[in-house]
Amino acid sequence: MTEHSSNKSTLLPAISRTEALLGMIACVSIILIFAPKDWIQRSLEIYPQDYEAVLTDDTYSNGNSEAIWLDADKQIWQCRMGNKFRSPYCSMRLSLFDDSWSGLNLSDYDTMTIWASYSGPSDSLRFYLRNRHPDYYQVGDDTSTKYNMVEIPVEQLDTGFTLSMADFNVADWWLVTKKIPLEKSHPEFNDVVFLEVQTGSQATFGDHTIRLRKVLWHGHLFSDETLYKGMVIAWCVLIFFLLLYRMIHLKLELRRNVKHQQELVAINKLLNLQNKQFEDLAKxxxxxxxxxxxxxxxxxxxxxxxxxxxxxxxxxxxxxxxxxxxxxxxxxxxxxxxxxxxxxxxxxxxxxxxxxxxxxxxxxxxxxxxxxxxxxxxxxxxxxxxxxxxxxxxxxxxxxxxxxxxxxxxxxxxxxxxxxxxxxxxxxxxxxxxxxxxxxxxxx
Missing domain, CATH: 3.30.70.270 (Reverse transcriptase/Diguanylate cyclase domain)
Structure with missing residues (x-):
């Protein structure tokens, strides 16, 4: 029985190291293609209490709304919205600068989840991710930051509302006021220096109590396009080196075969020279x-x-x-x-x-x-x-x-x-x- 098993194993083709490597890389490629998206991701979580907050209202525009702190430590604030200004509003602005005076780079994140508490007559709140860029930002003018805006319903904020970063658009009033050209009117998140929570565009008169509790961004380490490009490049490089290795190997093998043939020819000349001469003469x-x-x-x-x-x-x-x-x-x-x-x-x-x-x-x-x-x-x-x-x-x-x-x-x-x-x-x-x-x- 032992001898039979041994003989059978010798008939099986041996797997070379190159074939094993290709098989392993093929398996990894398949895993990367079909793996769930949340297996490889990055996240960024911030708590508003860790950042400096400032309240603003429409008194700057001759309105009569008033933003006040109810609990500054917990960042609970209230907007007492008046009816003097045509579009009344109140807002809380967080400064997201780090020690090097840079903002958050959110370009590589796909989603944003917001946890907040709200009570009042409004159905929605506006959120701004205000980006700074040399093409339009002017030092000393905070309003020159790009107002990337999204408006979301308040009913889901308490349990966390998730939106896509693609849902943001740039506020029309900012584009018109700053005379921004069309090619620069798209959202940008490479240097977000302010996060602003503002009462909704259809907010009614009365008291609006707001508290921003937490914000979380999620994103993949690399996009599908980057993944597929990387895989194609990796396979091309691998194939190139395998071909190079094979060419070198075949060249060395050819040299060995030529040398072996030369040895055989020399032996044939010694052993069968006369027959060879007759064969040549015949043709x-x-x-x-x-x-x-x-x-x-x-x-x-x-x-x-x-x-x-x-x-x-x-x-x-x-x-x-x-x-x-x-x-x-x-x-x-x-x-x-x-x-x-x-x-x-x-x-x-x-x-x-x-x-x-x-x-x-x-x-x-x-x-x-x-x-x-x-x-x-x-x-x-x-x-x-x-x-x-x-x-x-x-x-x-x-x-x-x-x-x-x-x-x-x-x-x-x-x-x-x-x-x-x-x-x-x-x-x-x-x-x-x-x-x-x-x-x-x-x-x-």
Missing amino acids: TDQLTGLLNRIGIRDVLYDGLNNWKERRTPFSFVLIDIDHFKQVNDSFGHDVGDQILKLTAKLLAENIRRSDFLARWGGEEFILVCPDTDLYQAQVLAELLRKKLEDAPLHPERQITASFGVSALSTPNLDDLFKRADAALYEAKTQGRNKVCAVADTDAD
Whole structure:
């Protein structure tokens, strides 16, 4: 039983450290996306009794309302609202400055909860978060602070009323009075220096008793946008370093494999040198060193299969040295052999790495061009024709060649050869030293 369990465990794929790391980060990402919002949050709580408070009323505007302290220690105050002023009001203002003369930065908070006590004839109270900013604040003028305002019903204040910071808007009268441009008329909470509680906009005459007990702000440590951006950046950085690591690892592995292959080649040379020579001779033309018909066979087979499976373009060029019999007759076979070698060398040096060149027999060569269409093969053939025409292969005679080009359009190599041969014949008919191509009419 023990042996069976051991054998079974060896069949299970091992989990690499990289896979374990990716799995762990993926789990963390999922947790962050679906985790409840209140898991990661910040909060700020203030008690009004800890801050300096000042009462104001509409007597400043020639009204007859009066704000008085009923209990200054507990900050219980009363507004005795008169009827002389058109829009009567009373308010209590808390100064939120710290030791460095800065206000509260509430920009990162989403909600505000207010606990207060109220008795009187009004249905609502106004709350101001007065922000200070160099764009509009003037030193010595407290009214130049931006009046971010919200008005809330008094019936829920005793148990705590929660509102969104997005519910605030800037008081219209302040925007008009201070002539604030439109682009700066939105609420701001980056430097709130005053918190003000004021009687409601529809307050009626009589006594209004108010006590602000506590204020609490809640906010997430980061927004959904920041969270998702951070996750995307983290994944991009991780993938980059993983790819970099993989590239370095593969490069080192390749070096080790090359060294191992070199060792194997050295051993093969010692043990099987003669067989290797016979194999090379079987696939290589002895005179030119190019592939022969056997050597080019596998390339043709692969090209045909690739065309069948993926319609990968596959082209074929027949090359025939012009008037080669006259060269042999005039200068001898040794010179003819030398011309064949030089022609093979020139052609091999000017084809692409992906191409395969072979000696087909006599003065005829074959160029196989994988992943190449008919037009591209024609361009390559013309380049080779021009190179050969300009090359000084013989001091007394210009060496040229005719080229016949075709491309595979049906799964039939015999048809490919026939069309290339027909194109070669057409090149010779036109006076030789030409490139001609025959397209398959069915392909069109």
